[in-house]
Amino acid sequence: MSGLAWQLGSILSGLLLVFCGGIHIGWSIFHLYMTGNKWMIGITVDEYRFAILSFFTGVGFILIMLTFAKEWLSTRIWLMLSSFFFVINGIFFIAMPVDYIATVITRIIAGFGHGIAHLCMSIYIGETAAKHLRGKLVTLMTASIIAGVAVFSVISMVTTNIIYIIEPEMHPNRALGIIILPLSCAAFFLAFFLTVESPIHTLSSRKDEGMALSNLLKLRGLSVENTEVTQEFNDMKLLVAESNMLSKIFVTEGNFKPFQLVLTLKLANLLFFNYSMNIAKMMLMSLMFTLTLEGINWAPSILMLSKLVAAVFAIFIIDVLPRRFQYAISSTFTGAFLLAFGIVLATYDIIEPWLPPFMYITAEVFQALGMLPVSEILLSEAFPPKKKVLSVASVLICEYVGHMVVYIIYFNVPSTLQNTYIKTIVFGSVILLKCLIGILVIPDTRRTTPREAVQLLSKGH
Numbered sequence: 439m440s441g442l443a444w445q446l447g448s449i450l451s452g453l454l455l456v457f458c459g460g461i462h463i464g465w466s467i468f469h470l471y472m473t474g475n476k477w478m479i480g481i482t483v484d485e486y487r488f489a490i491l492s493f494f495t496g497v498g499f500i501l502i503m504l505t506f507a508k509e510w511l512s513t514r515i516w517l518m519l520s521s522f523f524f525v526i527n528g529i530f531f532i533a534m535p536v537d538y539i540a541t542v543i544t545r546i547i548a549g550f551g552h553g554i555a556h557l558c559m560s561i562y563i564g565e566t567a568a569k570h571l572r573g574k575l576v577t578l579m580t581a582s583i584i585a586g587v588a589v590f591s592v593i594s595m596v597t598t599n600i601i602y603i604i605e606p607e608m609h610p611n612r613a614l615g616i617i618i619l620p621l622s623c624a625a626f627f628l629a630f631f632l633t634v635e636s637p638i639h640t641l642s643s644r645k646d647e648g649m650a651l652s653n654l655l656k657l658r659g660l661s662v663e664n665t666e667v668t669q670e671f672n673d674m675k676l677l678v679a680e681s682n683m684l685s686k687i688f689v690t691e692g693n694f695k696p697f698q699l700v701l702t703l704k705l706a707n708l709l710f711f712n713y714s715m716n717i718a719k720m721m722l723m724s725l726m727f728t729l730t731l732e733g734i735n736w737a738p739s740i741l742m743l744s745k746l747v748a749a750v751f752a753i754f755i756i757d758v759l760p761r762r763f764q765y766a767i768s769s770t771f772t773g774a775f776l777l778a779f780g781i782v783l784a785t786y787d788i789i790e791p792w793l794p795p796f797m798y799i800t801a802e803v804f805q806a807l808g809m810l811p812v813s814e815i816l817l818s819e820a821f822p823p824k825k826k827v828l829s830v831a832s833v834l835i836c837e838y839v840g841h842m843v844v845y846i847i848y849f850n851v852p853s854t855l856q857n858t859y860i861k862t863i864v865f866g867s868v869i870l871l872k873c874l875i876g877i878l879v880i881p882d883t884r885r886t887t888p889r890e891a892v893q894l895l896s897k898g899h
Contacts, residue, residue: 441568441657441658441659441660442571442659443659444634444656444657444658444659445566445567445568445571445575445657446575447628447632448562448566448632448633448634448657449559449562449563449575449578449579450625450628450632451517451521451625451626451628451629451632451633452517452555452558452559452562452579452625452629453559453578453579453582454582454621454622454624454625454628455517455520455521455524455551455552455554455555455622455625456552456555456556456559456579456582456583456586457582457583457585457586457589457621458524458527458548458551458552458586458617458618458621458622458625459497459548459551459552459555459556459583459586460582460583460584460585460586460587460588460589460590461586461587461589461590461614461617461618462493462545462548462549462552462586462590463493463583463586463587463590464586464587464588464589464590464591464594464742465490465493465545465590465610465614466490466491466493466494466845467587467590468590468591468594468738485538487845487846488542489538489541489542489545490845491842491845491846492542492543492545492546492549493545493546493548493549493552494549494838494839494841494842494845495546495549495842496545496546496547496548496549496550496552496553497549497550497552497553497556497834497838498549498553498835498838498839498842499546499549499550499553500549500550500553500554501553501557501831501834501835501838502831502835504553504554504557504827504831505827505828505831505832508557508558508561508827508831509643509827512635512639513558513561513562513633513635513636513639514629514630514633514635516554516558517554517555517558517625517629517633518626518629518630519554520550520551520552520554520555520558520625521551521622521623521625521626521629522551522622522626523547523548523550523551523554524548524551524618524621524622524625525619525622525623525626526544526547527544527545527547527548527551527615527618527622528614528615528616528617528618528619528620528622529615529619530543530544530615531544531611531612531614531615531618532612532615532616532619533615535609535610535611535612535615536609536611541611548618551622553834553838556583556834557827557830557831557834559579560576560579560814560817560818560830560834561636561818561826561827561830562636563575563576563579563818564576564817564818564819564826564888564891565636565637565638565639565823565888566634566636566637566638566657568657568658569885569886569887570757570885572815572818572819573756573757573811573815573884574753574754574756574757576811576814576815576818577749577752577753577756577811577814577815578753579814580749580752580806580810580811580814581746581749581750581752581753584742584745584746584749584806584810585746585749587742587745588739588742588743588745588746589617590614591738591739591741591742591743592739592743593610593613593614594610594738595736595738595739596613634653634656634657635649635653636653637650637651637653637654637657637671637674638650638674638677638678638823638888639823640653641674641675641678642678642681642682642823642824647675650671650674651663651671654667654670654671654674655667670887673887673888673889673890674887674888674889676889677822677823677887677888677889677892678823680822680889681822681823681824681825682824684822684824684825685824686824686825686828687825687828688821688825688828688829688832692896693821693822693825693829693896695895695896695897696816696820696821696829696892696895696896697820697821697829697832697833699816699820699875699879699880699895700813700816700817700820700833701833701836702872702875703765703809703812703813703816703872703875703876703880704813704817704833704836704837705840705872706769706809706813706868706869706872707805707809707810707813707837708837708840708841708844709865709868709869710772710776710801710805710809710865710869711805711810737795740795740799741795741798741799741802742802744799744802744803745802745803745805745806746806747803748802748803748804748806748807749806749807749810749811751807752806752807752808752810752811755807756811756812756815757884757885760882760884761812761815761816761880761881761882761883761884762876762877762879762880762881762882763877764807764808764812765808765809765812765813765873765876765877765880766808766873766876766877767804767807767808768804768805768807768808768809768812769804769805769808769809769869769870769872769873769876770870770873771800771801771804772801772804772805772809772866772869773866773867773868773869773870773872773873774866774870775797775798775800775801775804775866776797776801776862776863776865776866776869777862777863777866777867777870778797778866779793779794779797779798779862779866780859780860780861780862780863780864780866781863783858783859783862784859784860784863809869812876812880815883816880816883816895817830817833817834818830819883819886819888819891819892819895820891820892820895821892822892881894881895881897882894883895
């Protein structure tokens, strides 16, 4: 097998798992648009809210556990454990799709699976990918999450039409279980047979240079060393040796600067891609269509499929421009379209039906082209090995807990036209501010070794 084939094979299990996690993110975003849902009958508003938040609860909990336990097991074992959690989720969604308790508990369990996969893949790709492939493979991971959200948007569209009312076996949870169960089973075996442990992890945790070199050769599709592999391996050994002299605390020894940068960029994504904004998008997108109980709302699917196309396209262009320009172009268009639409919404009584979907589709597309993948790429490569687990986990905890906070705020603040345009203006303005920060401080880590990327990010230029 070639080096690319080995690297794709090693992450394939993780890609399937974050895709399944993306489906559950879509569940939280689009579940309000499912009519005739027997699962909702007989539960309180608070119970319904917790069902939506349960997935993020599971993600947050397992990420806290991983800050202490990640180094105990190999990446292969963690991915197999993540697969096991999704298998449980798939079984219960198929067997008990309308049971509230089963839905909540297995969504928490699915959160365990997604939290493990997202953390492990962020670290693993940053440590194993060849320097010219790292950006593309991380972007492929983000596209997999978006693909999961898009798949659920299609399922929610199908299950809101008259067919679902006539045929109750087409419950969305059961449909998800039918998708998640075989994918998670496949991910389990792919992790076992194809995942090659990170050479950097092997050097830092097992201190076995022979095994680390063997793993690197396999990941590069080689049977014997050559000059390039020798240089890369020596660079990895030096990175680990330098890291071993550091403490594990992520705010010390120059690590706080890259942590602050990644968290800042993640905050911009959080403000854009969260529940209240997606609700606003769906409300405004629906102006395109005449909606009835029996009709199909195409708006969410058009929105998310457009974003998916942009995310796939981003895989091929992610290394064309320096990171700061990629992020700047993406966030400038995203923030500008949100800000412009907020102003239009606030100042005009009558809005053309095509304007809301055009604005929001454009914003989603440009966010997927740069804002989203660049922040994930920097997360994967910013931190030295000894600080990486705690740093990456802390950023992801802030991200997923942040989603929960925004959801809670949405549930407790009435969604009126006035606060919709206020949110749009505020979020667009904040994204433009983050664009300025990105232009000033994001280094160009394209085609750099893991050690060079850490050095560039710690210096902040």
